[in-house]
Structure formats: structure tokens, C-alpha cells
Amino acid sequence: MEGCCLLLGKKRKLGRTVEEIKIGEKLKLTEKIEDKDLLLYLGLTNDSNPLYIQHDFASQTVFEKPVVPTIMLTGILTSAVSKHIPGPGSYINGQQLKFLKPVHHYATIDFLLEVIEVDIRHNEIIVKVEGIDENGEIALQGQITANPLRILEN
Template sequence: MLLGKKRKLGRRVEDIKIGEKLKLTEKIEDKDLLLYLGLTNDSNPLYIQHDFAAQTAFEKPVVPNIMLTGILTSAVSKYIPGPGSYITGQELKFLKPVHHYATIDFLLEVTEVDIKHNEVVIQVQGSDEHGDVVVQGQITANPPQ
């Protein structure tokens, strides 16, 4: 964390162009899952217990979808438009479960820029190591002013 340090604001809406893209890769580790579960007090055994998950259609523990959402919203806050951005909407579909230790490639692309309303729309997609799309949708954000 950069406590006490002054951070530079992300880009203003006028500086963002349709077609801008960001690619990032995240590996889902046990520590990330345990932090999430501890922070939210979510005790769904589907997320952590192998013997429980084996009894379900998923067969193995799955990553909570909100963790994938967090990776995407974090990318908006860090990169497009960047620090000072405020997310005003999101519409995501989770097409396939993600299992522990998966590596997900995320692609974000700016598809709309509304200067008058200080708003950008970013299409998002995440694919697993097999190339299967696991999450897709869009995030709407207000860049810093």
C-alpha cells in the first residue's frame, strides 16, 4: 500500500480512446481464496472442501465468482481508467466454473467513451488455460475528473 504517498490520478475521459485494450493473467492461489473467505465470512464448503465438492456436479472446489469480479474491477481501478475511477455498473456472466490453481487470462477493451457524462464502458472477458471463456460482460466506470 502507498499509505501517506500521493498517488497520481488515472486518465481523464478525454484521454481514453475506444479500442484501448488491457491483457492480464492471474493465477488463483490458495492464499487468495483463504483471504476472501476470511474477509467475507463465506463458509460455502463448495469453495474449499474437496470431499464436499466431490459430491457435486463441480467435482472439485470452485473459485467464488466474486473473486473474478474483484480481479476485473481492480484492473479498472489500476489501469483503465486508473486510480480515482468509480465503477457505476457491471454486468457479468459466469459461463464455466473456475477451479483452484487455474490461470485466467483477462482481456479488457474500451467500447464506449461518453465525454459529456464522464463515463466509459469496458467489455471484459476471462479465459482459462484451456481457452474456455469463464466470465464475460461489461463494466461501466467514471474516470477521475
């Protein structure tokens, strides 16, 4: 049963409860990293690392060209959990991610998410995550732990 709520005059879809989530559920998202995304991140965080934006600087490093901040990739994953598995109303309480290779500007990444554990008693799920680049190589992998939506009973 999907719920909804009234938020600023608009109906909003709520996520699922822990009882509605099953081990093995999967989600695949494809994201292309654009300059506008990087500039928004850098502006919001005031992160001035030249490795993220300056082509001349990055060309002098082992990375050869600017890389996407790992926290941006993390944000894409946590957003997928908040929007889809388990969805709106969920709370992320842990993450364990390993960044195996850099992701460069303009990369297209397939993010794969799979529910690997459901703990009804503690209202918690564990989602295995993976990011695969356009060459088919794993750029990141790990797990995100989240508490699905729980509505207070009157």
C-alpha cells in the same frame, strides 16, 4: 496529462480523464488463483460455502472440485479498472457479468479488457471484459461501466 496526488506522504499516480481514453484501448492480465487468495476472501467475507474450499464436499457435486467464488473474479476485474483503465481515481458504477463455466482452484485466467464506449458528456466509459481459462475457453464475459477521474476545479 497524468496527474498525481500526495497520499500519506507518498506521491500517487492518478488515472486518466475521460477525454484521455480512446475506444479500442486494451489490457490483458493473467492471474493464477492461489489458496492464499481464496482464504483471504473467505476470511474477509465469512463465506462458509463448502463448495469454495472443501475438496471432499466438492467432489460430490457436479463441479467435482472446489470452485473460485465469482465475486473474487469480479474483484480482479474491478481492480484492473481501478488500476489501469481508466485507473486510480475512477469509480465503477455498473457491471454486467455472466459466468459461463466454473473456475477451479489453481486455475490461470487471462482477463481481457477493452474500452468499447467513451461518453465524454457523462464522464463514463464502458469496458468489455472476458476471462479465458488455460484451455482457451471463455469462463466469464460482460461489461463494466466506470466514471474516470474528475478533479474539482477551484
